[in-house]
Amino acid sequence: MAASEQVEVELKFDVDAGHTAPDLRVLPGVIGATPPETFQLDATYFDTENLDLAGNRITMRRRTGGHDAGWHLKRPSGVPGARRELQIGFDEAPAEGSVPTELITPVVALTRTRKLIPVAAVSTTRTVTTLMGADGRPVAEFAEDLVTAQSLLPGGHFQEWAEWEFEMLDGGRDTRLLKAADKLLRNTGGREASSASKLARAIGTTPTVVEPHLGRRPTALDLVVTDIAIHRNALIAYDPLVRVDAEDAVHQMRVACRRLRSIFAGFPTVLDPVRTQHLSNELKLLARILGDARDAEVQIAIDQGLLRSENASAELIAELTDAETTIHDRAIKAAHVAMNSERYFALLDAIDELVASPPPGPDAELDAGTAVDRSIEKNRKSIRKAQSTLASMGERSPEWEEQLHVIRKRAKRLRYSTDAAEPLGRKRYKNVAAVAKRVQSALGDYNDTRINRDRLRDLAASGSLSGRDMFVLGRIDARQEVDGERALGDYRKAAKDL
Template sequence: MSPAAHESLEIELKFDVDAGLPAPDLSGLVPDGRVGEPQTYLLEATYYDTEDTVLAVNRTTLRRRSGGTDGGWHLKRPSTVKAARRELAVDFDEVPYDGGVPAALTEQVAAIVRTGTLVPVATITTDRTVTSVFDGDGREIAVFCEDVVSAESLLPGGGVNRWAEWEFELVDGDATILKRAKAYLKDAGARKASSTSKLARAIGSQPADVHRPALPKKPTALDLVISDLAAHRDALVAYDPLARDDAPDAVHQMRVAARKLRSILTSYPQVLAPEAAAPISEELRLLGKVLGDVRDLEVQLETNELLLARENAPEDLVAVLVDGERVRHERALKSMRFALSTHRYLTLLNDLDRLIAEPVKGPDADRPARDVAAEAVAASYKRLRKAQKGLRDHEVWSHDWVEQLHTIRKRAKAARYTAESTEALRRASLHKVGHYAKQIQTHLGVFNDTAVNRARLLAVGGNTPLSPQAHFVLGRLDAREEARGRKAVKAYRRLD
């Protein structure tokens, strides 16, 4: 995220009211509470979207607003918290206005807007009266807004609309005060809001939530595949802005979404026509690699920090294993952000949308989902078991034996993703395969992490001028990683 941008969680209630309806005395909401003196503001906002309002369809609003206490650019998006939205703000004094939307915000909606152009779609003027609500300790817990709104749609055929509404927004309160305020304001004459946002009302439509296609009672293989593709496409798009900001676990989850998308295309090769699925699968592979470069360095850095926390490590070793890895990680992040801004990536998202909306059927498309899913899981499980049996052909801890463990890990991951793609069918036998494969992937994933890290430690020791103490600590780190890896392999071998 740009240093000029700051994000918060907006939790509020919204109500329709008759114009001129007097507001109730809100001091009774909180025991021993009080309300502040009402403050009046004139807010003037311009809302931006594409001509086909793709942001609104995705329940996202982008505006430039002056007046009040928070003038600037605001991007509001859905949140996983009930009755809340994520709000990203950029102040006017942080980013000078040059006639366009700040890059700090366009990057955040790139996966939604793609090749579209952001243009003004509505202007909204609000006469707002704000009253703060304080608890018995004098802490501001909420603000109550009385709004008289005048909105003009700038879209073709748009018009002017006027209405009155109330908003009750948490500042430092909790769900209890929200629940109490909802009943309190309804008793005063407020009604459930007819629209989720001012913009939706301004442009004369109620944006619909974007859902993945629902499975029918007796789904075909195509129904299952399209439903899964849509779910993971949505996850990919949702994690895109978070990954750009390097939010915790975001790059990892975006890579998982890309991998699961590709797994569906490869696990069900006869459900979609190969000529439609194969190019997308290859692009997803490349996207996964870009995300993987960042994720692998992220894991490497976290591991090094944990290892060194238990050592009296000299500064030259910390500089290499922590400071140096941070530099490598930042470079990988920069490359990832560039990749996510290319026409190639945006085309991939468009191609995914097209495949989901207009799938090209393969020979298995109309077969029952339960039959095709069972065959796909059985095939992936068979490949996994074959790799496991192949382990017996090599001497324990030999190079070939270790390489076979890596093959088992990759096939376990494929089996897990294939089994997880069938979760909507609720078949216990398929779930059992996924659970078993996940256990294998977990244990051998730890082993793979230690192998990668030991190789990195070896390279550092051999190619970097270090003090004798640093070499001594490197040896200790390597021994600890070897022990951790052997423990993980031992846990894997106990599974059977």
């Protein structure tokens, strides 16, 4: 079968071997059950030597037996009690022992250049009962498992245990059934599962990744490292989505790069600048590569929005959108090449190392709030200086246009470095970030209209359009001019609050 993904919602319990399961037909919405069916399942689990997958609550296995024999990748879904499961059958997979690319791609930002090796062998005798709903549709599966597991890690050991699994078959939408099953199974011999998965129990303790958070009296170093960890996690989370060109993924990964750079620039004396400069340069390069694809995405969206209310010919639509689509597709391929390079993986390793062992700068022990106040004031002065320079320039001149872009970048830096203070929960920081965002957004909108009007002007001068299309092009240009003036007005209003 081809690769497929589904959300798995299940309950798991430890139980004494041979313990009799309750009659699950008493559960709400269940009117019958199939006769129990027994399978022999044999699975080999794969991970890196560092257990990068297990540490992020991810399991990768090759399993024979049962109705879903093949390769499976299970990842957190963001929904409590649910996991995303990607499956690929043996008919679609490479030779035995070789992990399919479809399973590697979603986790390569974690495994990087490290080799995937067998880390556990698990054999399960599974007895499955399928529960049926009122319409004759399967609603859940109940599995009674007798498990034998051998850790393949150095010093690994052999274990045997029994467990129950109750899995919803409708994506977990019937919460009443799930809650009732949880209560029934706990009351009839089920105990809290000692591990989240068979792999976790087989290999024992793993270096589980902990969500970054601040203590009660954070230093500047605490705040900066926590924020770096948050955006590092965002970078990792959006990596697999960029690889499949998911909607908005390029934008969000690029934002993560820029936020990381803003932390280095906004708090330059909290970390050792010698160590962070190289990281900042590498993140700048990655953001630029992603930016080529993102800029094309933005332009395509603008063009589609402008054309939607116009009676444009197929020729004009093609002139406006085809070139940008080609640019986007080429840029995405370039991004994928960069994201499969040793240089990219080395960048991720360096960020991890920085979080694990941050090199303190001279202001590392400063109070977190004091560090944020200093950063805000420094960035505000930088913006005001740029605004003074703008006032001395001829309005609408190329230099004036470029200076607006400088102000936008400095407002973005103010916003991102102030956003770092969000864990402190102080209202005044949120207000500063909100104003900076308004300035950044307004100038971004203005810049989009300026770039688009230049494109429209070049297209009009090409002589390739009919008179009817030229008329439509003029209407579009007029709308862009109005949008640009509105954006400038929004900027001037917001700038007063900086």
